[in-house]
Amino acid sequence: MKIENKSVIISGASSGIGRAVALQLSKFSNRLWLVGRNQEALEEVAALVRKNGSVCEWSVTDVQDPVAVEESFQLFKEKFHSCDMLFLSAGFAELTNVEKLNFQFARAMMETNYFGCLHWILAALPEMQKRNQGIIAAVSALASYRGLPQGAFYGASKAALSNCLESLRIDLQRQGVQVSTILPAFVDTPMARKFDYAMPNVWSAEKAAKYIVKQIEKGKGEIAFPWSLLFLMKCVRALPEFIFDPLFTKISAEAHKKGNSLTR
Ligand SMILES: NC(=O)c1ccc[n+]([C@@H]2O[C@H](COP(=O)([O-])OP(=O)(O)OC[C@H]3O[C@@H](n4cnc5c(N)ncnc54)[C@H](OP(=O)(O)O)[C@@H]3O)[C@@H](O)[C@H]2O)c1
Numbered sequence: 001m002k003i004e005n006k007s008v009i010i011s012g013a014s015s016g017i018g019r020a021v022a023l024q025l026s027k028f029s030n031r032l033w034l035v036g037r038n039q040e041a042l043e044e045v046a047a048l049v050r051k052n053g054s055v056c057e058w059s060v061t062d063v064q065d066p067v068a069v070e071e072s073f074q075l076f077k078e079k080f081h082s083c084d085m086l087f088l089s090a091g092f093a094e095l096t097n098v099e100k101l102n103f104q105f106a107r108a109m110m111e112t113n114y115f116g117c118l119h120w121i122l123a124a125l126p127e128m129q130k131r132n133q134g135i136i137a138a139v140s141a142l143a144s145y146r147g148l149p150q151g152a153f154y155g156a157s158k159a160a161l162s163n164c165l166e167s168l169r170i171d172l173q174r175q176g177v178q179v180s181t182i183l184p185a186f187v188d189t190p191m192a193r194k195f196d197y198a199m200p201n202v203w204s205a206e207k208a209a210k211y212i213v214k215q216i217e218k219g220k221g222e223i224a225f226p227w228s229l230l231f232l233m234k235c236v237r238a239l240p241e242f243i244f245d246p247l248f249t250k251i252s253a254e255a256h257k258k259g260n261s262l263t264r
Pocket residue numbers: 011012013014015016017018035036037038039041061062063064089090091092093112113116139140141142183184185186187188189190191192
């Protein structure tokens with residue numbers, strides 16, 4: 001189904017993948033509700049969306065706060081009535097340092113990357129079920145396929161999200177609600193640029209957005225890219241412990257030796 005003349009809520013619309021998806025959808029006369037915390041950035045994206053011919057409003061909302069999400073959803077409904085699609089991209093990533101594990105940090109990552117999506121799903125889903133239509137698309141990560149070095153907290157939050165979406169996809173299909181899990185490897189965004197590791201086959205946010213929208217329109221449940229890293233991660237996922245552990249223990253030791261200022 002072409003995403004045209006639809007009402008779409010986009011979290012994480014102020015930057016990176018969410019911003020690029022907003023701009024991609026703005027070319028097809030959609031009504032976009034942009035969500036993020038950075039008002040200036042949301043205003044900038046909204047101006048570009050309107051220039052492309054779509055209707056647009058923004059809402060400064062922290063996705064960690066369920067009350068704020070519900071309020072934002074009610075305001076959305078006053079303006080645009082019903083929600084045809086949720087595109088949930090709000091998230092953050094940092095590496096985990098096993099020498100100073102920090103519960104607050106683990107919780108914040110879960111609150112944004114997992115519960116932040118759930119808050120929106122809980123707000124918008126009942127009406128989608130009533131109408132027997134709607135799309136829920138959320139950005140997880142290929143890194144959620146396995147426990148990777150320095151990824152304890154980020155990987156866990158994304159694995160929770162991927163697993164939750166997969167279950168919802170199965171249960172909601174008969175009610176006409178499409179659930180798509182987006183699993184990027186590397187996309188060139190402010191978040192990815194913070195890290196100083198190599199990013200093979202990195203895609204631009206624009207290329208990722210075009211691909212994501214096309215695959216959602218095709219009704220795909222899992223949208224993973226690029227193919228080369230999807231294939232690699234599928235192989236890694238299938239590795240038995242006696243191969244996975246020595247291989248990744250070595251990679252972990254090298255990462256530790258190198259150090260990374262973004263580990264917490
Ligand atoms: N880039 C990659 O290589 C890559 C790879 C795999 C998965 N991903 C996933 O893709 C998604 C988008 O990331 P990105 O690369 O586009 O990063 P980004 O450019 O840093 O964008 C992150 C977005 O999330 C929003 N956000 C973060 N915390 C929020 C909160 N508490 N409440 C509301 N909004 C919040 C930010 O908005 P404000 O600052 O305005 O709040 C921003 O719009 C993330 O879920 C990320 O985990 C990215």
